Amino acid sequence: MRNFVLLILALLPLTGLAQPWEDQRVFNPSGTEGPVRILSSTDTTIFAPVLDQFLSRNPTVVIEYLVTGTADIDRRFRADPRAFDVVISSAMDLQLKLANDGLAWQLRNVSHPDWAQWRQSLFAFTSEPATIVINRQAFAGHPIPKSRQDLIQALRARPETFQGRVGTYDVRQSGLGYLFATQDARASETYWRLMEVMGSLDMRLYCCSGDMIDDLADGTIAVAYNVLGSYAEARVEDKDTIEIILPSDFPTTMMRTALVSANAPQPDLATSFVRHLITHRPQAGEDDFMLPALTPHDNGHDRAVIPLEPALLTFLDALKRRKFLAEWEDAVIQP
Amino acid sequence: MTARPPVSGSLRNRLVLTLIGGAAVLTVLLFFTVRNYATQIAQQGQDNILGASAAAILDSASIRDGQIDVDIPYSAFSMLATPSDDCVFYAIYQDDVFLSGYKALVPERGASDRGGVYKTATFEGMEVRLVTVSRTLIGAEQRRQLHVVLAQTQDALSETLDQISRNAALLGVGFFSLAVLLSVWATSTTIGPLKRLADSVTRRGPQDLSPFAKPVPSEMVPLVSSLNSLMGRLDQSLGQSEDFIAEAAHRVRTPLATVRSYAEATLQRVDREENRNAVRSMIRAIDESSRAASQLLDHAMITFRADHLDRQTIDLGELVGELVTRLTPLAEMKDLELNLRAEKGVVCSGDPILIQNAVRNLIDNALKYSPSESSVDIVIAAEPRPHVCISDQGPGFPPDEVGKLAARFARGRNAEGTIGSGLGLTIAEDVATAHGGELTLSNLAGGGACVTLSF
Numbered sequence: 158m159r160n161f162v163l164l165i166l167a168l169l170p171l172t173g174l175a176q177p178w179e180d181q182r183v184f185n186p187s188g189t190e191g192p193v194r195i196l197s198s199t200d201t202t203i204f205a206p207v208l209d210q211f212l213s214r215n216p217t218v219v220i221e222y223l224v225t226g227t228a229d230i231d232r233r234f235r236a237d238p239r240a241f242d243v244v245i246s247s248a249m250d251l252q253l254k255l256a257n258d259g260l261a262w263q264l265r266n267v268s269h270p271d272w273a274q275w276r277q278s279l280f281a282f283t284s285e286p287a288t289i290v291i292n293r294q295a296f297a298g299h300p301i302p303k304s305r306q307d308l309i310q311a312l313r314a315r316p317e318t319f320q321g322r323v324g325t326y327d328v329r330q331s332g333l334g335y336l337f338a339t340q341d342a343r344a345s346e347t348y349w350r351l352m353e354v355m356g357s358l359d360m361r362l363y364c365c366s367g368d369m370i371d372d373l374a375d376g377t378i379a380v381a382y383n384v385l386g387s388y389a390e391a392r393v394e395d396k397d398t399i400e401i402i403l404p405s406d407f408p409t410t411m412m413r414t415a416l417v418s419a420n421a422p423q424p425d426l427a428t429s430f431v432r433h434l435i436t437h438r439p440q441a442g443e444d445d446f447m448l449p450a451l452t453p454h455d456n457g458h459d460r461a462v463i464p465l466e467p468a469l470l471t472f473l474d475a476l477k478r479r480k481f482l483a484e485w486e487d488a489v490i491q492p
Numbered sequence: 493m494t495a496r497p498p499v500s501g502s503l504r505n506r507l508v509l510t511l512i513g514g515a516a517v518l519t520v521l522l523f524f525t526v527r528n529y530a531t532q533i534a535q536q537g538q539d540n541i542l543g544a545s546a547a548a549i550l551d552s553a554s555i556r557d558g559q560i561d562v563d564i565p566y567s568a569f570s571m572l573a574t575p576s577d578d579c580v581f582y583a584i585y586q587d588d589v590f591l592s593g594y595k596a597l598v599p600e601r602g603a604s605d606r607g608g609v610y611k612t613a614t615f616e617g618m619e620v621r622l623v624t625v626s627r628t629l630i631g632a633e634q635r636r637q638l639h640v641v642l643a644q645t646q647d648a649l650s651e652t653l654d655q656i657s658r659n660a661a662l663l664g665v666g667f668f669s670l671a672v673l674l675s676v677w678a679t680s681t682t683i684g685p686l687k688r689l690a691d692s693v694t695r696r697g698p699q700d701l702s703p704f705a706k707p708v709p710s711e712m713v714p715l716v717s718s719l720n721s722l723m724g725r726l727d728q729s730l731g732q733s734e735d736f737i738a739e740a741a742h743r744v745r746t747p748l749a750t751v752r753s754y755a756e757a758t759l760q761r762v763d764r765e766e767n768r769n770a771v772r773s774m775i776r777a778i779d780e781s782s783r784a785a786s787q788l789l790d791h792a793m794i795t796f797r798a799d800h801l802d803r804q805t806i807d808l809g810e811l812v813g814e815l816v817t818r819l820t821p822l823a824e825m826k827d828l829e830l831n832l833r834a835e836k837g838v839v840c841s842g843d844p845i846l847i848q849n850a851v852r853n854l855i856d857n858a859l860k861y862s863p864s865e866s867s868v869d870i871v872i873a874a875e876p877r878p879h880v881c882i883s884d885q886g887p888g889f890p891p892d893e894v895g896k897l898a899a900r901f902a903r904g905r906n907a908e909g910t911i912g913s914g915l916g917l918t919i920a921e922d923v924a925t926a927h928g929g930e931l932t933l934s935n936l937a938g939g940g941a942c943v944t945l946s947f
Contacts, residue, residue, distance in 0.1 A: 467573055
């Protein structure tokens with residue numbers, strides 16, 4: 158008995174070291190091939206239909222689906238690239254850097270539009286806009302803001318309503334939040350003014366879209382900025398309490414991307430999964446897959462969509478990031 | 493038949509091979525030149541963009557509060573986007589201290605404020621083009637050297653180069669095919685005059701020894717002029733010998749006629765049989781010599797006239813009829829009958845003197861070889877070609893010698909004992925050939941020779 162306690166005490170630090178997953182599920186555990194380990198930032202409930210569809214065509218494959226934040230995905234994957242087969246993330250910049258650093262496998266003969274893939278190794282399969290999501294109650298009797306500028310005015314007009322009830326990503330923790338923030342900052346100065354206003358209202362910071370929408374739905378916060386519209390759309394039961402606004406001044410649209418690890422333990426299965434992911438999308442309304450499909454824009458001139466290009470590396474530079482975060486903290490965290 | 497001269501190679505092949513070989517060498521040279529040049533330009537293009545991008549990063553550096561601050565502009569990496577999605581790596585160093593980027597990238601020595609250092613290297617297993625730029629930053633009481641290393645993979649470049657190589661190869665193939673066509677054309681143009689000269693030599697008649705008058709390329713002038721001078725000498729010496737023979741025959745014939753008339757007179761006067769026989773033999777020998785002399789003269793005349801044919805329209809029947817009338821007394825002396833069967837209006841174009849000469853020689857022959865109390869038939873017809881056919885009832889031609897009898901001085905085996913020079917058939921054949929016709933010798937089924945002269 159004493160030995161058992163000692164053993165538990167000895168193992169404790171180990172369990173403490175391994176951070177827990179946000180979610181971890183094994184699909185088709187009775188299969189014989191695999192498992193294909195998918196590291197993803199997409200919630201299991203949202204992604205499950207795609208996995209089920211793949212498994213219905215490949216019934217012998219086992220899939221282990223591991224969910225964590227975008228920044229954590231990058232950290233874990235870089236720490237041990239041999240442990241995972243497929244990486245799916247909404248943080249395009251981190252994904253592009255993985256591919257740039259040679260950690261992604263180049264797939265041959267995949268016909269995918271040029272603007273939606275990079276180096277035949279990083280493949281986009283959704284386009285999801287960043288949105289402003291509001292709690293309808295907080296705006297009852299007041300005009301609904303249509304743009305960032307409108308939002309700034311609305312917040313300034315009724316600070317007592319919004320004090321402590323606005324939220325956005327903590328860009329220090331979330332890869333996607335950082336991507337949205339840097340792209341917004343690049344597009345317009347409005348972003349910084351909005352951050353200052355929201356900072357002055359004692360803004361709440363979140364790690365993920367899901368938590369923000371939860372707090373919106375129960376009224377903890379009234380406004381969430383840069384939330385993934387697709388996640389909000391998925392909350393059918395909250396349709397009456399929340400409203401999703403696509404800012405009309407300038408939209409920022411992210412493409413969710415997938416890559417096969419260059420050191421994948423199951424390279425063939427991983428490759429066929431990624432091929433399936435980008436070619437066999439369920440038709441809208443046909444299935445309950447809730448991520449919006451790639452909007453076909455003919456030649457990549459849609460400025461709203463963040464392009465897959467090496468410029469995404471810019472804000473990942475250590476010095477640049479340090480400078481950006483310092484500015485962001487100056488704006489958001491006010492004494 | 494002339495023997496085929498020994499052959500050493502072919503001018504045409506030598507020329508074509510030399511030209512094509514030259515074209516092939518030029519093509520290969522062209523291909524590599526174009527490719528090298530294009531490679532340089534493409535590499536220069538990549539270097540320029542890399543340099544501009546690195547300079548933009550360098551420009552964004554400043555010293556703030558004693559600390560180096562590098563604010564990489566978004567456009568610096570944006571301009572490095574390529575159709576092949578090349579990877580980009582960079583590193584920023586202050587003096588020798590790593591600040592940011594990829595630590596494995598080490599700056600090249602030698603970069604200064606004045607210019608960057610370019611290099612092709614391998615980074616993380618990938619072939620990259622690498623530039624190092626450097627700048628001195630001067631702040632309050634400090635000098636800092638900032639290095640920026642920027643590297644890019646060369647996928648787009650090698651794709652461009654592949655494309656250029658393909659195009660250069662296509663260009664080369666096109667150039668080569670054109671060169672081959674041109675060299676074949678040039679060769680046949682060059683060889684052409686030589687072939688035309690050879691053809692015109694071959695086409696010439698056996699008697700035609702006139703010089704070549706057609707203009708030839710200057711390189712062929714020595715050949716043609718030596719050919720002309722050779723033929724001139726040949727013509728001259730042939731002419732001289734013909735003249736000599738004609739002169740000799742003429743000189744012999746006249747005294748022979750005198751000798752013959754004396755011999756005839758003597759024959760009247762001598763009574764003793766053995767003396768008469770001796771004189772008769774003498775007369776026969778004189779006849780033979782005289783006939784040979786006149787045939788030699790005929791032959792020389794024919795050789796001359798054949799070169800300058802005096803063509804007229806001749807009624808064959810009329811011409812031969814006149815001849816038959818003239819020869820009838822001679823035939824009657826030998827108890828022979830001359831039968832002429834001529835179709836009306838058989839007309840041909842030719843030299844009447846030559847044709848008459850030829851037909852007379854043939855009738856002479858027939859009269860000579862015919863036995864007494866027989867007849868010589870002469871038939872003139874227009875079909876298939878205008879022809880004169882003379883047949884006798886003599887011994888005919890020895891079948892194995894038919895082909896050779898028309899040669900000069902050739903006589904049949906069975907001709908011994910008959911006066912003759914062997915020139916009769918030769919003259920007839922020469923005349924036929926000069927008119928583009930032919931002489932056919934055959935034997936009749938019932939015995940006797942048959943000679944057909946057709947035009």
